[in-house]
Amino acid sequence: MKRALRAVLGRLVRHRKLATLVTVPGVLLAVNVPPAVAFVSDYQHDKLINSAEYKARYGKWDVIDLPSDLRVNAVHAALLPTGKLLIIAGSGNDQTQFDAGTFTSLVYDPATGQGRIVLTPDDMFCGGHAFLSDGNLLVAGGTQRYEILDGAVTKAAGQLVVKNENPDAGRDFLKGTEFVAPDGRKYLATNAFTVKPATKTQMGKRGNVTVTASETQVWVESEDTGTAGVTDVPTQYTITGLIGADADNVYGLGQKMTMDKQDYQGIEQAYEFDPFAEEYVRVGDMNHKRWYPTLTGLPDGTVLTTSGLDGSGVILPGQNEIYDPKSKTWTERPDLFRYFPTYPAIFQTAKEGTLFYTGSNAGYGPADQGRVPGFWNLGDNSFRPVAGLRDADQMETSGSAWAGPVQDQKMIVVWGGGVGESPLTSKRIDVIDLEQGPKAAYTPGPDLPVPTRYPNVVQLPDDSLLIVNGSRDYRGKGASDNLVASLYRPDTNSLSAAADRSSAATTTPRASCCPPAR
Structure with a gap:
């Protein structure tokens, strides 16, 4: 077990030197008893956890x-074919770095302890990723804009649909593009955007030509602080700088501008990370902006992308699309229209064309939709639920993983919590054998030592799973971070203690608003 743990955990943190017990004058010891007791206790604990017996067992x-x-400040990590780790931070959950356009990724070599920062062209904080058959890592989506909570919104904002009725040319617009309402109120685009040419459709060989305007969505906010920009009147906006036919052909349409809470917003950009050149290579954009999407590799080498918050912070209701690594492009699949909450845990099963949704998710979306686990048939877009899941209303921010070799087709879910800022959480672990087909159902596993949201579930070389990190409350509120670690053994469906994170200078809380990478 010691070798297995070290093989995966490697050199994640520098070994802390044992404290040295020193003699203190009696009078000082008498005055400072609590710190002295703590000092001795820490020394004894360090001695215990560094003993051969403890390390062999835990x-x-x-x-x-x-x-x-x-x-x-990593949000995703992937083990590359080179043996190195790609650790993606993007803006690292830091508004200042986001505003400055400072996005980072680290390539780290556990064998040598060496690493380097690589150029990261977009904010991949909370995107999705999946490996391709050639070893490249597809990374798609991320953050267009950070959330602004209730009470912190200072300017009215909302989404515009920008239309282009010109079939002969599209247009690129910069961040800060100004939209003007008929009453003179002005709003600025918070990101750059592009409108494609309109499309022409000819009815028959000599029929009339119909022009259909192209459209894209852009988030805008008022130039004025406060409620001056608030409106619920449907409005057509002109774009500053456009004149003549251009001004007639390209315009914005909006329904309302509010001071409501603003959620995170997604991006459409996608990249392949080349593990040998150690660089991101831009590929075609997704058809939809996505924040918290899931990418699932399919047997034919393509990748299915599901869910995510769009460019206005609204969860996509079911527009799923597929990436083709040969053409480097995305194709929207209306025949696979299906809703899932953000970051749904979706896995390819041994049966081609059949995916399994464990029920784990990151939670954005209504509590009564897309929460039921089951098999998704891509052939006819049907969905067959599975039964047996305990505490099914607490699957938000839970973890999912293969239990043992993927050929065994067994999975576990490790518990999360209630929807949103719910205080509900659980100790449950449930197991399912996908080979049971129509009879597949969740069965109970062992309980965790403490209730846990946001667990990391890591498969080890000996087929056991390391369950670590997380918290007992939403986003680690109230100092509820977990510092315990456990080992799950699929062959016996049992759980045992692993070395406690509180024992080796690893007490940094690691509860997260994002589920572990899959």
């Missing part, structure tokens, strides 16, 4: 210090 955490210029 494993060991190592601690490393990266140079300050290599430290990133």
Whole structure:
């Protein structure tokens, strides 16, 4: 077990030196008893966890210090074919870095302890990723705009649909493009955008030609602070700088501008990360902007993308699309229109054309839609639910993983919590055998030592799973972060303690608003 843990955890953290017990004058000890007791207790604990007996039974955490210029606040990680780790931070959950356009990724080599920051062209914070058959990592989606909570919104904002009725040319617009309402109120685009040419359709060989305007969505906010920009009147907006026919052909349509809470917004950009050149290569954009999407590799080498918040912070109701690594393009699949909450845990099963949704998700979306686990048949877009899941109303921010070799087709779900800022959470682990087909159902596994949201579930070389990190409350509120670690063994459906994270200078909380990478 020690070797297995170290093989995966490697040199994640630098080993802390044992404290040295020193003699203190009696009078000082008498005045400062609590710190002295804590000092002795820490010394004894360090001695215990570094003993051969403890490490043989529970494993060991190592601690490393990266140079300050290599430290990133990671949100995704992937083990590359080269043996190195790609650690994606994007803006690293930092509004200041986002505003500055400072996006980072780290390539780290566990064998040498060396790493380097690689150019990261867009904010991949909370995008999705999946490996392609050639070893490249497809990374799609991310953050267009950070959330602004109730009470913190200072300018009225909303979504415009920008239309182009010119079939002969599209147009590119910069961030800050100004839209003007008939009453003179002005709104600025919060991101750059492009409108494609309109499309021409000819009815028959000599029939009339019909022009259909192209359209794209853009988020705008008022130039005025406060409620001056608030409106619920459907409005057509002109674009500053356009004149003549251009002004007639390209315009914005909006329904309302409000001071309501603004959720995270997604981007459409996609990249392949080349693990050998160690660089991102731009590929075709997705048809929809996505924040918190799931990417699932399919047997033919393509990748299915599901869910996510769009460019206005609204969850996509079911527009799913497929990436073709040969053409580097995305194709929307209206025949696979199906709703899931953000970051749905969707896996390819041993049966081609059949996916399994465990029920795990990141939670954005209504509580009564898309929460039921089951088999998704891509042939006819049908969905067959599975039964047996305990605490089914607490699957938000849960973890999912293959239990044992993927050939065994067994999966576990490790518990999360209630929808949204719910105080509900659970200790449950449930198991399902997908080979049971129509009879497949969840069965109970062992309980976790503490209720857990946001767990990381890591498959180890010996087929056991390391369950670590997370918290007992929403986003780690109230100092509820978990510092315990456990090992799940699929062959016996049992759980045992692993080395406690609180024992080796690894007490940094690691609860997350994002589920673990899959």
